[in-house]
Amino acid sequence: xxxxxxxxxxxxxxxxxxxxxxxxxxxxxxxxxxxxxxxxxxxxxxxxxxxxxxxxxxxxxxxxxxxxxxxxxxxxxxxxxxxxxxxxxxxxxxxxxxxxxxxxxxxxxxxxxxxxxxxxxxxxxxxxxxxxxxxxxxxxxxxxxxxxxxxxxxxxxxxxxxxxxxxxxxxxxxxxxxxxxxxxxxxxxxxxxxxxxxxxxxxxxxxxxxxxxxxxx
Numbered sequence: 001x002x003x004x005x006x007x008x009x010x011x012x013x014x015x016x017x018x019x020x021x022x023x024x025x026x027x028x029x030x031x032x033x034x035x036x037x038x039x040x041x042x043x044x045x046x047x048x049x050x051x052x053x054x055x056x057x058x059x060x061x062x063x064x065x066x067x068x069x070x071x072x073x074x075x076x077x078x079x080x081x082x083x084x085x086x087x088x089x090x091x092x093x094x095x096x097x098x099x100x101x102x103x104x105x106x107x108x109x110x111x112x113x114x115x116x117x118x119x120x121x122x123x124x125x126x127x128x129x130x131x132x133x134x135x136x137x138x139x140x141x142x143x144x145x146x147x148x149x150x151x152x153x154x155x156x157x158x159x160x161x162x163x164x165x166x167x168x169x170x171x172x173x174x175x176x177x178x179x180x181x182x183x184x185x186x187x188x189x190x191x192x193x194x195x196x197x198x199x200x201x202x203x204x205x206x207x208x209x210x211x212x213x214x215x216x217x
Contacts, residue, residue: 006055014048017063021070025077035140036090040073084161091140093167098136101149111138118144159197162209172199 021044025037044066051062080087095111096104097118108114118136121144127133135147135154147154156168158179169175182204188194193212198205 003055007052010052010055010059013059014051014063017066018044018048021066024070025073035092036073036076040069043069082161084163094137094139094145096135096171097138097144098130098133098146101131101133103130113138122146153200155198155200157196157198158204159191159194159206162192162194164191 022041025040047063047065047069051057051059054062076090080090095107095113097108097111097113098104103115103118108118118130122128122130125144125146127146127148132148132150133146134149134151137145139145156171157165158168158172159165164176164179166176169179182199183189183191183194183197183206186204186206188206190212193208194206195209195212196207
């Protein structure tokens with residue numbers, strides 16, 4: 001009887017602990033978990049399983065790896081928050097699967113994403129034909145983001161966290177010289193001071209970093 005009470009108490013404790021740890025890791029939908037998130041979650045599940053299986057071990061010795069994993073994930077979240085390069089390295093970039101009704105075969109092969117996968121996700125999004133699509137991006141989470149030709153024009157960031165997004169310039173069939181000229185015309189000299197920049201309705205929209213704004217004021 002005593003062992004069942006021990007299992008019950010451990011289960012309740014671990015349930016509350018894991019709930020708190022996941023809550024501290026931040027809010028993200030299951031379908032939007034990054035590879036790093038999935039690795040951490042799987043390892044935490046394994047640690048909990050071992051903790052319940054090895055009742056002879058002290059509880060705090062069993063759950064120590066959970067705290068280590070939490071610290072790793074917390075440090076990762078801080079790095080990805082401050083650096084776009086780290087975000088791209090860990091989470092990856094969206095991949096263009098369809099452009100103006102044309103399926104991007106080379107990119108699909110690169111991502112090991114086949115036509116059956118594409119058509120399944122089109123059906124799930126109730127898109128009747130590839131010809132209706134302006135852009136379709138395969139997100140790092142595996143979700144297909146679809147923009148139809150009848151939708152408003154797609155607005156994509158050209159600068160994020162002080163870094164030029166070259167693939168978006170290429171998508172717009174523009175180059176750095178074009179971007180620099182527009183920025184200079186609007187009075188922006190330093191790319192690293194720009195938090196976010198996009199091109200919409202034939203003009204640039206720029207938001208400076210808080211640090212740059214404070215220094216300028």
